[in-house]
Amino acid sequence: MATFLARRLLQVIPVIIGVSIAVFLMLHLIPGDPARLVAGMDATAEDLENVRRALGLDQPLPVQYVNFVGRALLGDFGESFRTGRAVLDEIGFRYWNTMLLGFCAIVFGTLLGVFTGVVTAVYRNSWIDSSVLAVSLLGISIPPFFLGLVLMLVFSVWLGWLPLTGMEGWQHVILPAATLGIPNAAIISRITRSSLVEVLSQDYVRTARAKGLAEIVVIIRHAVRNGMIPVVTVAGLQMGYLLGGAVVTETVFAWPGIGRLIVQSIGARDFPVVQASVLLLALTFVVINLLTDLLYRLLDPRIKLQ
Secondary structure (H helix, E strand, O other): OHHHHHHHHHHHHHHHHHHHHHHHHHHHHOOOOHHHHHHOOOOOHHHHHHHHHHHOOOOOHHHHHHHHHHHHHOOOOOEOOOOOOEHHHHHHHHHHHHHHHHHHHHHHHHHHHHHHHHHHHHOOOOHHHHHHHHHHHHHHHOOHHHHHHHHHHHHHHHOOOOOOOOOOOHHHHHHHHHHHHHHHHHHHHHHHHHHHHHHHOOHHHHHHHHOOOOHHHHHHHHHHOOOOHHHHHHHHHHHHHHHHHHHHHHHHOOOOOHHHHHHHHHHOOOHHHHHHHHHHHHHHHHHHHHHHHHHHHHHOOOOOOO
C-alpha cells in the first residue's frame, strides 16, 4: 500500500507541472493587458510601465513562470490583480463551496443512477427498462446550462419551491446539484445496468437462488456489490468532470464557487487567481482518482494495488 501511494504521488508531479505550464502559457496568450486593470483606464504609458514592473510582467515569460513556481512551492500564489487580496484568501471559501456542490451532485447522481440501473437490470427488456433508458439518453444529451435553465423555470419561477440563485441556505444547493447530477445519474444508470445484467447471469447468483434466498437478498448481497466496481470507476471520473462542469453551472446559478471565480478572473486578466484555481482543481482531480483506486480494494479484496 505504501509503495502504491508513493508511486501515485510521484505521478502527480509531472501532471501538475504540465497543467501549470499549459495554464500559464494560455493566460499570457489571451489578448489584453492586466496592467491596465490595475492602473485604471486613465493611466498614462508611464503608469502602465511602472505597474508592469511592479507585478513582474515586464520580465520574459520563462522568468515569470519560474518565479510563479518558486512562490507556489512556498504556498505563496501572490495577490489578486483585481482585488489586491492574497490569492489563497480569494479562492479559499469558493473552493469549499465548489466541493460542497460537487459532493451533493455526485451523491445525488450516484444514488439515482445506481437505483435506476438496478431496476432496469432486474426488469430488463420490459417497458420500465425502455422508459428509463430513454430518459437516461435524454439526460446525457441535454447540455448542463440548458438543463439548469429548465430546472430554474419549473421549480423556481412556476412552482416557487426553490430559490433561483445564490447561496444562503441548504435549499440553494438543490437545483445546481441536480443540474450537475442528472447527466451523471444517466451515465451511471447505464453502467450499472450493463454490469448488473452480466453479474446476474453468473453461476454464484444462480447458486444463491437455488439455495432459496429471496430475490431482493440475492440482488443486494450478491449481485450489486460485485457489479459496483465499474460504477466506482465512472463515479470517480465523473467527480473530476463535475468540477470542470461547475464552471458553467455556478455561472448560471450565481453560485459563489471557484468555477465562477475562474470565469470572472479570466475576463479581468487576473492571472494569479486563474493559475492557482486551475492548479487546485487539477490536484483535486488527481486525489479523487487516487481515492477511487483505493476504493477498488475495499469492494474487491482480490484486486491488487499496482
